Amino acid sequence: MAKIILAEDDNDMRRFLVKALQNAGYDVISFDNGLSAYQRLREEPFELLLTDIVMPEMDGIELARRASELDPDIKIMFITGFAAVALNSDTAAPKNAKVLSKPVHLRELVSEVHKMLAA
Secondary structure, three states, X not given: OOEEEEEOOXXXXXXXXXXXXXXXXXXXXXXXXXXXXXXXXXXXXXXEEEEOOOOOOOOHHHHHHHHHHHOOOOEEEEEEOOHHHHHOOOOOOOOOOEEEXXXXXXXXXXXXXXXXXXX
């Protein structure tokens, strides 16, 4: 079972995403900010980082950058209402990251996660 770490500051969205991914058979650990997620990434490996971009304490782009430094093989997916920010070539976001725009349909999310993990 693939291990996913989720960073999302919106409580309802976080619960929604965790439930959808767990129902699809994934092991999901979630955090409400980037800094807490980063601290957990330093303790154990995960196959996928699923993160919002705009969050308190550490934004998703910084979290993704640091996660890639810890584990160059970690797959990264952003779920955001600010897709243009993630796609901006000036940001430090990892170039191989996938971006899904909110609102995201559960089927699309699970499908994209499955495709990334299978690649």
